[in-house]
Amino acid sequence: MRRERRHVVATEKLGPYTMLHVDRGGLDPGVPGQFFMLEAPGRLLPRPMSLCLAPRGELAFLIDPIGPGTRALCRLERGDALTILGPLGNGFRLDVERPLLVGGGIGVAPLPYLAEALEHPRVVLGFRSDWHAQAAALLPRAEVCVEPRLVTELIEPGYDVLACGPEPMLEAVRGQAPAAQLAWEAPMACGFGACYGCAIEIEGVLKRLCVEGPVLCFS
Amino acid sequence: MRGRTGPLLLLNASGCLDALTAPEVAATLDGFVTKTVTPLPRDGNAPVRIAETDVGMLNSIGLANPGIDRFVTTHLPQLAKLELPIWVSVGGFAADEYAELCSRLDDHAEVAAIELNVSCPNVASPAESVAQIVASACLATRKPVWAKLSPAVPDVTDVARAAQEAGADGLSLVNTMRGLKLDDRTLRSALEPGAGGLSGPALRPIALAAVHACFLATGLPIVGMGGVQCGRDALDLIAAGARHVALGTVLFADPQAPMRIRAQLAGELAARGYADVDDAYAVTHRESLSTTTTK
Numbered sequence: 338m339r340r341e342r343r344h345v346v347a348t349e350k351l352g353p354y355t356m357l358h359v360d361r362g363g364l365d366p367g368v369p370g371q372f373f374m375l376e377a378p379g380r381l382l383p384r385p386m387s388l389c390l391a392p393r394g395e396l397a398f399l400i401d402p403i404g405p406g407t408r409a410l411c412r413l414e415r416g417d418a419l420t421i422l423g424p425l426g427n428g429f430r431l432d433v434e435r436p437l438l439v440g441g442g443i444g445v446a447p448l449p450y451l452a453e454a455l456e457h458p459r460v461v462l463g464f465r466s467d468w469h470a471q472a473a474a475l476l477p478r479a480e481v482c483v484e485p486r487l488v489t490e491l492i493e494p495g496y497d498v499l500a501c502g503p504e505p506m507l508e509a510v511r512g513q514a515p516a517a518q519l520a521w522e523a524p525m526a527c528g529f530g531a532c533y534g535c536a537i538e539i540e541g542v543l544k545r546l547c548v549e550g551p552v553l554c555f556s
Numbered sequence: 557m558r559g560r561t562g563p564l565l566l567l568n569a570s571g572c573l574d575a576l577t578a579p580e581v582a583a584t585l586d587g588f589v590t591k592t593v594t595p596l597p598r599d600g601n602a603p604v605r606i607a608e609t610d611v612g613m614l615n616s617i618g619l620a621n622p623g624i625d626r627f628v629t630t631h632l633p634q635l636a637k638l639e640l641p642i643w644v645s646v647g648g649f650a651a652d653e654y655a656e657l658c659s660r661l662d663d664h665a666e667v668a669a670i671e672l673n674v675s676c677p678n679v680a681s682p683a684e685s686v687a688q689i690v691a692s693a694c695l696a697t698r699k700p701v702w703a704k705l706s707p708a709v710p711d712v713t714d715v716a717r718a719a720q721e722a723g724a725d726g727l728s729l730v731n732t733m734r735g736l737k738l739d740d741r742t743l744r745s746a747l748e749p750g751a752g753g754l755s756g757p758a759l760r761p762i763a764l765a766a767v768h769a770c771f772l773a774t775g776l777p778i779v780g781m782g783g784v785q786c787g788r789d790a791l792d793l794i795a796a797g798a799r800h801v802a803l804g805t806v807l808f809a810d811p812q813a814p815m816r817i818r819a820q821l822a823g824e825l826a827a828r829g830y831a832d833v834d835d836a837y838a839v840t841h842r843e844s845l846s847t848t849t850t851k
Contacts, residue, residue: 338580340812343560381756383808404740406608412622422811524606526613527808530577533591533617534606543599543620 338529339364340422345413352471354443355411356389358397359421365390367424369451370501370520370552371432373398374528377406377422383422384410385525385535387447387501389475396421399472401443425465425528426429426551429518431455433497438476438515439510441488441502442469447520449475451499459496463488463506489513516556521546564794564833564846566814569755569781569804570645570671570704576634581807582815587641588621588630591800592648592673595653597623606736607746612756613784613805614735616749619647624660628789632664641668645704647676651684651692656699662744670699672724675706677753687718694723702779704728707759707766713773726777729766730804757803758794764796771797771838787820797838 347358374383390397402411407486436458461478464470498517526532530548567585575582600620646657703719707730732753737746763782780798830836
């Protein structure tokens, strides 16, 4: 668990989202699906973000400005400093034979780095609007659908599914592919098992996402 | 000076660190305070359990813990390997449950102290008064017993005096206070259980007032906690009468806070010409105490 003060080297808009590039320093990019705690300027608590891309010497995070912390992160400019802790949690297992990556909305975030590690598998993405779907540019070969069409309609049997997206999408994916590896999300204060805040309830069992997840597999 | 009990200990506030998942953070403290242990295992409250506010953080974890049996057989031996003084926080729903918990810990040499959590804002309160709980606990153990109190009472010194008369060796001040946040979009509670315990900077002046008043009222040693973010905040608590200082919410954002705050505190003391922490201890009260003495 390493914590460093790093600097923004570039930002880029993708529809409503912002891609934040920071210099990597001594931070390890970790395994796809792992996450980092990013200091949100002016806020008390950092925000958990999975790594989107690991260009040489950089770490890149895709951020959806949905609250005060993520909006503060999206306002950062080149040269601004922020403290980053990570990599944290358990990422995706990469020992899969026929991978299919499934992303919904901001759940696309960990998939570009994952797609690199799996040498560009099949990817399906779903977004709520064409504007949000601009993030699909991160995965140029992906099949993309926009609501009312749902990404789960693009899942065919026979694949090892690795998915990230909103909870209803993950539950639907699990219905279709019970062995899927699913990356979950929850409000998180610390990211390293201290606060017990990120527990999510799955089949009546509470799991601390930061240390038992965020990628969980149920079979 | 009243209330001296050895050197300053920098601790974590109960529930703000898991020494088994982050031993490297625990190693930077002078002692580790466990998450509250209850007689039976508890899953805790349904998520969503935490939310940030503009001035602090709300939590409603609901005392998730393995229960005293598994704590003693599994967790305590692992914690002992950290070679840190272990303070065990205990919580129950009746005075006899606190007594039973204290009795179960009494023979474990690795337990340095027991903190009675009589003030969790996220579970039902024990029916008996703090005095009864403290008295029952003190009868059940030879360990030092610290009572962790809530500031959300008309006068915290009434509760502090009652705890002292019942035999408490020290006070932990303060626990979180109940607060509520509404979701931006739905205007429903951001936390599933409704309200949660407010911690962080919002709590700091409240904690400082409680430490200040309870030091004067009891002279008991105090672990001061509530919104400490930097060395100056720790110094304030010490000056108001805290013998020890515990870090809570700050550990979530900055696991290196113990080292940083220790260094900042040394700088704050030096800048004011204090030789050490003892020199600044309860300095807020020195004039009033000496006035009292000369009367």
